[in-house]
Amino acid sequence: MSDYVLCYVAEGSGEITVNAKKHVLEAGKLIMLTPAMHVDELVFHAGPVHIYRLQYARTGALGAVTSTGRDEEVALHTEQPHPAEQWTGAEVFPVSSAVSFAAKLEELFRLGQEAEEDCVSYLRAQALFCDLLATACEEQKARQQGGDTSVAATIDYMKKHFREALDLGALPKLAGLTPSSYCRAFKRAVGMTPGEYLTQLRMDEAKAMLCESSSANRVKDVARSVGFSDELYFSRLFKKREGLSPQIYMKQAGQRVAVASKLFLQDHFLAIGIQPIAAPSFPNYFSTRTGFPIYLQQRLRGTKALNAEQSITPQDILSLSPDVIVQIDTGAEKEQRQWAKLGEAVIFNGYLKWYEYQLQLATVFNKESQAERVIHHVDKVEKQAKDALLPVTRKGHWTIVRVLEDEVRLYGTEGHALTDLFYYKLGFQPDPRVTHASYKPDALLTLLELDPERIILFWSEKEHVERLWHNPLWRSLRAVREKQVYYPETRDWDPWGPLGREYMIHNCMSYFLKAIPSI
Structure with a gap:
């Protein structure tokens, strides 16, 4: 290696050998390499592979961030001392916020393509690069210090070995914790017990195999492949969780x-x-x-x-x-x-409600029991998030705003999946003077009349927000003056479907509970 290199595995699995030491690669893992390290071998298993490679130099030299399958390169500069100079071997470890990390890499790639002709994009790319590098170093430091990373290590171990006869009783020892402390820490980290998590890993893999080819994957073979020696037990457990037998699931998945x-x-x-x-x-x-x-x-x-x-x-x-x-x-x-x-x-x-779409689709495709479980799961996630967010939501009133190129939208308190989730499911208190449904277009003057206490910006592009920030009317608002405007990255927040809703909830919790400063 002539430069520093940070690689993130978004998809696929394999091994990398650096300085004669082999490391296992899989989706969600980060690889950190420093100059003078030697990559002896890089091998990938069968199937698609997608890796982000962020290459950079410590002082002044050009680096490049590329994504496999693309020809473009993005130039970067950094003159800051690198915190990894003390490392003697490659650092390979899972990223705890994998989805967010991958999203930032995608955004960095997009900004880098514009950086040569746009100074603003160049500066944003530099800032995002530093943010990514800081996240990587924080993850690496946390692993060295132990703590919750001991649980993360066992989760990583379960992902690798769930197809085997895995001994759950050995995991607390692997984490260096007592069984009771380990179970509490594990449930805090993933929201379920180690046994439930192991079953989920196996069932997710089983469903993927059953969907791939009904002729190639017999139920008995699938059961053994994901760690069940008893086909009958696997079938009973599968039906209990999914509402139908593996054979019927395989047929419908086709x-x-x-x-x-x-x-x-x-x-x-x-x-x-x-x-x-x-x-x-x-x-x-x-x-x-x-x-x-x-x-x-x-x-x-x-x-x-x-x-x-x-x-x-x-x-x-x-x-x-x-x-x-x-x-x-x-x-x-x-x-x-x-x-x-x-x-x-x-x-x-x-339909107005996300779960109405879910129920209607389930009725057509004979998946009613699965839909009921999905709705129940999302309801559980919403309630847990509402409790966790109480330190934030019990104080003050909130107003939802979206900034577009040519208008400012003011969202109401009903008739929209966003406000249903934000106000009624998560417990944020709406401004009592906002009583309309859906949203009002061209609502800057209405905002001036309300002069809200707190504003949260959703689905608003940075350039549009920056332009609005120069408007003296906007700067006169109380929330702006008192720095009570909140602007999380909401591009991928989607309250209309169960997966998007859960993703949005977790990111909303992360944003507010980490007390990210308002802009």
């Missing part, structure tokens, strides 16, 4: 479902065990390679991305030979006619 709606119904399908063969994407909005949000990127591996920023037509889908095409009635008569005449099309009306 349905070729395409989502033609611009709504992210793929979220609902994935939650009940159906991976669509095609689904809408927004490549100019989301920073991922596919245009899917970051929390669906890996789950939708193999799903064709349909550019929903343009009109999705039957021709985009029919070549895939779908069994079912799912569409939402948009009210556009001409558009609906082209779908209605297709025998494979199933057209739904629009």
Whole structure:
């Protein structure tokens, strides 16, 4: 190595040998290399691989961040001392906030492509680079100091060995904790007991295998592959968790479902065990390679991305030979006619609540029991988050605002999935003077009249927010003057589906409970 290199494995598995020492690679792991280290061997297992490589120099020299499968390179500079100079070997360890870390790498790649011609993008790329490097060093330092990382080490161990006859009783010793302390720390880290987590790992792998090929994967073979020696016990446990036997699940998973709606119904399908063969994407909005949000990127591996920023037509889908095409009635008569005449099309009306979509889809695909479990799980996550957020939500009143290029939207207290989650499920107190439904467009003057105590900005681009910050009317607001405007990264926050809703809740908790300063 001639430069410093940070690699993040987003997908795939394998081994890397550095200075004669072998390390296991898998999704979610970070590799930190310093100059003069020698990579002896890099081997990947069968299947797709996606790795981010962030290459940089300590003083003045150009570096490059690349992503496998792309030709572009992004130049970076750093003149700060590197905290890893004392390391004698490669550092390979899991990142605790893997989804957030990958999202930042995608954003860095996007900014870097613009950096040569745009000074603002260059500076933002530099700031994001420093943030990523600081996160990596914090993770590495935490591992050296122990603490919660001892539990993380056992989680990593379970991910590697769940297919084997794993002895859960040995995990506390591996973590250096008493059994009772370990169980408490484990449940605090992942929200379930070690036994429940092991079962989830095995069941997730089993469902993936059952979906891949009904002819190649017999139930007995799948059970043994994921760590169950007793096929009958595996089948009983699978039916208890999923609501149907492995044989029926395998048969239903073989349905070729395409989502033609611009709504992210793929979220609902994935939650009940159906991976669509095609689904809408927004490549100019989301920073991922596919245009899917970051929390669906890996789950939708193999799903064709349909550019929903343009009109999705039957021709985009029919070549895939779908069994079912799912569409939402948009009210556009001409558009609906082209779908209605297709025998494979199933057209739904629009609904106000996320779980109404979930229940309707489940009814059509005979997945009612799975949908009920999904709804119950999300309800549990919402209640736990509400309790955890009490130190934040019990103080003051909140107003939700979205800043667009040419308007400021003021969200109401009902009639929208965002406000339902933020106010009623998570417990943030709305400004009592805000009583309208959905949102009001062009609402800057209304905001001036309200002069709210606290403002949270959702789905607002940085350039639009920065432009608004120069407006003297905006700067006159009490929340702005008292630095009570909160601006989390909400691009991938989606309250309309179960997976997006859970992702949004965890990120919302992380943002507020870490007491990130307001802007």
